[in-house]
Amino acid sequence: AQKITQTQPGMFVQEKEAVTLDCTYDTSDPSYGLFWYKQPSSGEMIFLIYQGSYDQQNATEGRYSLNFQKARKSANLVISASQLGDSAMYFCAISPQGGNQFYFGTGTSLTVIP
Amino acid sequence: DVKVTQSSRYLVKRTGEKVFLECVQDMDHENMFWYRQDPGLGLRLIYFSYDVKMKEKGDIPEGYSVSREKKERFSLILESASTNQTSMYLCASSLRGSYYEQYFGPGTRLTVT
Numbered sequence: 001a002q003k004i005t006q007t008q009p010g011m012f013v014q015e016k017e018a019v020t021l022d023c024t025y026d027t028s029d030p031s032y033g034l035f036w037y038k039q040p041s042s043g044e045m046i047f048l049i050y051q052g053s054y055d056q057q058n059a060t061e062g063r064y065s066l067n068f069q070k071a072r073k074s075a076n077l078v079i080s081a082s083q084l085g086d087s088a089m090y091f092c093a094i095s096p097q098g099g100n101q102f103y104f105g106t107g108t109s110l111t112v113i114p
Numbered sequence: 115d116v117k118v119t120q121s122s123r124y125l126v127k128r129t130g131e132k133v134f135l136e137c138v139q140d141m142d143h144e145n146m147f148w149y150r151q152d153p154g155l156g157l158r159l160i161y162f163s164y165d166v167k168m169k170e171k172g173d174i175p176e177g178y179s180v181s182r183e184k185k186e187r188f189s190l191i192l193e194s195a196s197t198n199q200t201s202m203y204l205c206a207s208s209l210r211g212s213y214y215e216q217y218f219g220p221g222t223r224l225t226v227t
Contacts, residue, residue, distance in 0.1 A: 100170075
């Protein structure tokens with residue numbers, strides 16, 4: 001069974017500051033992928049970043065980085081230099097070995113304050 | 115660019131009606147998925163398909179069926195719509211294999227009255 005937990009229903013951050021969105025997961029699979037998606041108010045889900053369970057280094061994509069702590073089963077998203085356009089829902093997801101199914105968390109609503 | 119399109123952004127149907135939600139992707143992806151999204155519950159998988167005419171139940175298949183007659187098209191069918199099926203429906207597609215990201219359509223907000 002796979003489970004993703006996002007404990008922060010809502011977060012606020014000042015523009016240009018960094019923010020961390022928490023994600024913990026539970027899986028019995030030895031190999032898996034972790035993903036973060038952004039959903040603006042328009043509704044479309046936008047892929048942000050991916051981390052493989054065997055990747056030694058934390059993934060980075062521009063202002064997004066994934067703080068992967070395998071022993072703690074956490075995969076937190078760090079957004080640096082927040083922008084007003086970062087205001088959105090953010091979802092963490094896990095895909096076990098085989099990669100056909102994703103399991104999503106309940107999401108965190110991020111609001112960037114000018 | 116990967117493009118996933120859904121037939122409607124907003125849909126209003128009456129209880130008991132048969133409802134078809136269509137999803138088309140243009141990147142030759144093997145996998146296609148239907149999710150529903152409700153506040154506080156995140157995305158929940160209804161069905162997915164890994165090939166033409168193949169389908170697998172997700173976590174909440176009750177009250178839904180699917181059809182995949184062509185690789186690029188995946189349809190979600192509500193045989194007899196009920197008010198508890200009022201929700202946002204998201205379609206996604208991906209390549210087959212480990213850990214490819216899913217690409218999502220814009221969503222269909224369905225209201226059943």
